[in-house]
Amino acid sequence: MVIKNILPFSHTLLEEAIQPGDVVIDATAGNGNDTLFLAKRVGKTGKVFAFDIQNAAIKRTEQRLKDEKAFEQTTLFLCGHERMKQQIPEQYHGKIAAGIFNLGYLPKGDHSIVTKPESTIEAVNQLFQLLKIGGIIVLVIYPGHPEGKEEKDRLLPFFQSIDQNKADVLLYQFLNRKNDPPFIVAIEKKK
Numbered sequence: 001m002v003i004k005n006i007l008p009f010s011h012t013l014l015e016e017a018i019q020p021g022d023v024v025i026d027a028t029a030g031n032g033n034d035t036l037f038l039a040k041r042v043g044k045t046g047k048v049f050a051f052d053i054q055n056a057a058i059k060r061t062e063q064r065l066k067d068e069k070a071f072e073q074t075t076l077f078l079c080g081h082e083r084m085k086q087q088i089p090e091q092y093h094g095k096i097a098a099g100i101f102n103l104g105y106l107p108k109g110d111h112s113i114v115t116k117p118e119s120t121i122e123a124v125n126q127l128f129q130l131l132k133i134g135g136i137i138v139l140v141i142y143p144g145h146p147e148g149k150e151e152k153d154r155l156l157p158f159f160q161s162i163d164q165n166k167a168d169v170l171l172y173q174f175l176n177r178k179n180d181p182p183f184i185v186a187i188e189k190k191k
């Protein structure tokens, strides 16, 4: 299939933007799939900073990375991504190559703990400041549950309001799939 599904396409975008040795961010560690992907891509000379507010998610991610021998280049924060800027050491500010937000709830976890539009917007703004020119932010948004629908309704106008001189903002979405499937928004920093 030439057209990629949502999660593979989110990784394709990240893969294009990231080189070995880069510094990157996973804003929602969850079960560690994206953190592991990023850690493999940046390699031992790079760095991944990953955030989650749930201890269960941080523990799962830590175990996943240890099992795959990719923990060395990873730092996990049990902390909301809306506090990202103060957690990332200053030496990396303006040097982050990419970041991902996989929104919603933790699969196989507590479905009542979900990402919230205000903190997501705050974190995207902070990550945008931390990005280098040409760096990207990839968001996977899940409107198929009620809080996800609300998050989508709040996030889309925010993305549309980003100055086109500062960033390119892409929407990647299946138009003919039923039941509000997930979609991607990607933001590439221009200056």
Ligand SMILES: C[S@@+](CC[C@H](N)C(=O)[O-])C[C@H]1O[C@@H](n2cnc3c(N)ncnc32)[C@H](O)[C@@H]1O
Binding pocket: 027, 028, 029, 030, 031, 032, 033, 034, 035, 051, 052, 053, 054, 057, 079, 080, 081, 082, 102, 103, 104, 105, 106, 107, 113, 114, 115, 116, 119
């Ligand atoms: C869909 S899951 C992430 C999946 C993960 N990227 C993976 O590859 O397995 C969403 C995660 O966001 C976390 N989350 C919710 N609010 C957050 C916040 N303010 N800061 C950081 N993580 C948050 C949840 O605890 C949950 O683990």
